[in-house]
Amino acid sequence: MKKYFLLAILLVLIVACTNQPSLNINQALDYCVAKVQKSMNSITDEKYPRNMENGQTSWNSKGVRSWTSGFWPGILWRAYEYSGDEAIRKQAERFTGPIQIIANSKARNHDIGFMVFCSFGNGYRLTGSEEYKQIILAAADTLATLFNPKVGTIHSWPGNKEYQHNIIIDNMMNLELLFWASKNGGKQYLYDIAVKHAETTMQYIVRPDYGTYHVGIFDSTDGHFIKGVTHQGYADDSQWARGQAWGLYGFAMSYRETGKKEFLETSQKMADYFIDRLPKDGIPYWDFDDPKIPDAPKDASAAAIAASGMLELYQLSADAAAKTRYLNAAQALIKRLSSTDYLSRDKNMAFLLHSTGHHPKNSEIDVSIIYADYYFIEASLRLKKIKEQNSLK
Ligand code: GLY
Numbered sequence: 001m002k003k004y005f006l007l008a009i010l011l012v013l014i015v016a017c018t019n020q021p022s023l024n025i026n027q028a029l030d031y032c033v034a035k036v037q038k039s040m041n042s043i044t045d046e047k048y049p050r051n052m053e054n055g056q057t058s059w060n061s062k063g064v065r066s067w068t069s070g071f072w073p074g075i076l077w078r079a080y081e082y083s084g085d086e087a088i089r090k091q092a093e094r095f096t097g098p099i100q101i102i103a104n105s106k107a108r109n110h111d112i113g114f115m116v117f118c119s120f121g122n123g124y125r126l127t128g129s130e131e132y133k134q135i136i137l138a139a140a141d142t143l144a145t146l147f148n149p150k151v152g153t154i155h156s157w158p159g160n161k162e163y164q165h166n167i168i169i170d171n172m173m174n175l176e177l178l179f180w181a182s183k184n185g186g187k188q189y190l191y192d193i194a195v196k197h198a199e200t201t202m203q204y205i206v207r208p209d210y211g212t213y214h215v216g217i218f219d220s221t222d223g224h225f226i227k228g229v230t231h232q233g234y235a236d237d238s239q240w241a242r243g244q245a246w247g248l249y250g251f252a253m254s255y256r257e258t259g260k261k262e263f264l265e266t267s268q269k270m271a272d273y274f275i276d277r278l279p280k281d282g283i284p285y286w287d288f289d290d291p292k293i294p295d296a297p298k299d300a301s302a303a304a305i306a307a308s309g310m311l312e313l314y315q316l317s318a319d320a321a322a323k324t325r326y327l328n329a330a331q332a333l334i335k336r337l338s339s340t341d342y343l344s345r346d347k348n349m350a351f352l353l354h355s356t357g358h359h360p361k362n363s364e365i366d367v368s369i370i371y372a373d374y375y376f377i378e379a380s381l382r383l384k385k386i387k388e389q390n391s392l393k
Contacts (some may be wrong), residue, residue: 110154169247
């Protein structure tokens with residue numbers, strides 16, 4: 001009897017040590033929707049949630065022109081998509097509307113894609129609103145004004161006077177707006193410049209080992225590549241984790257939109273790089289090469305973005321081994337984010353803890369951040385659909 005009792009205790013201990021408490025995918029989505037329902041009525045000003053430092057319980061907000069303004073309406077649209085809750089839809093419409101100003105103003109940077117496609121893009125996908133469609137098309141034309149044909153890319157940060165023509169790896173995400181517009185009534189030119197931007201990024205910003213520079217600097221008059229540097233990473237040649245996540249996601253999406261095999265291969269190799277360099281606990285440090293590791297801060301946002309991109313890779317890859325690799329890796333990231341170490345639970349309004357925004361500026365370190373939540377709910381919805389389509393548990 002005593003032997004069985006000891007064995008039972010041992011089993012409980014093994015389970016407790018090896019299994020982080022985790023949620024299944026419906027539980028993760030229920031959690032997100034419940035958090036949105038609880039917080040949305042207290043987000044009453046006309047500002048957009050951005051971050052929460054440790055100990056804060058409600059969002060610090062930014063104006064509509066902040067690069068992150070699209071993520072809160074994006075979260076609301078995604079939560080509505082899962083729940084069908086009309087009260088959430090109302091809030092989604094409310095926070096989407098003011099972003100129209102971005103579509104029709106002079107382009108300040110590549111972030112138009114994040115702002116307009118997460119808000120109006122999701123809204124159009126779910127409602128078919130003709131008004132939303134016209135705003136997205138206008139936004140794509142606005143983004144296209146930043147294209148420099150000499151370099152062959154969009155100028156990501158025209159306001160940055162330190163560099164001439166610059167592109168950042170994050171900009172890969174915003175090509176989706178151009179691809180979408182070219183296929184939904186916009187000009188062919190939008191498709192062509194998106195392809196050219198992706199090709200130039202692949203040539204100069206993706207390194208031979210499939211890591212990436214954060215920023216590429218080019219001569220704006222003759223277009224030649226000057227150098228790769230960092231802005232938000234540890235060093236020019238280190239690997240900023242979120243940059244790698246933006247890139248693998250952006251190249252997977254570019255393959256979906258073009259069928260160009262080189263984009264798929266680039267995305268897969270970038271994903272392999274990301275997976276192979278993950279630390280034991282499964283969530284990346286903010287930069288894979290910070291010498292302070294293991295005492296460096298984590299970046300849950302990089303994990304959420306990468307998980308969503310890897311689920312797209314799962315769907316696009318033909319090879320069975322590759323499919324398994326990306327599905328398993330994405331599930332592991334989502335599962336780890338869904339553990340008590342990373343979920344904020346009732347600590348604050350966000351879904352997740354432990355993201356890092358701009359470490360070199362000592363800004364937003366180990367905080368809750370709105371885009372981590374956006375890509376967490378997006379990845380969870382993608383995983384749910386994949387499981388349903390393939391009758392997976
Ligand atoms: N796109 C800006 C960032 O990832 O922080």
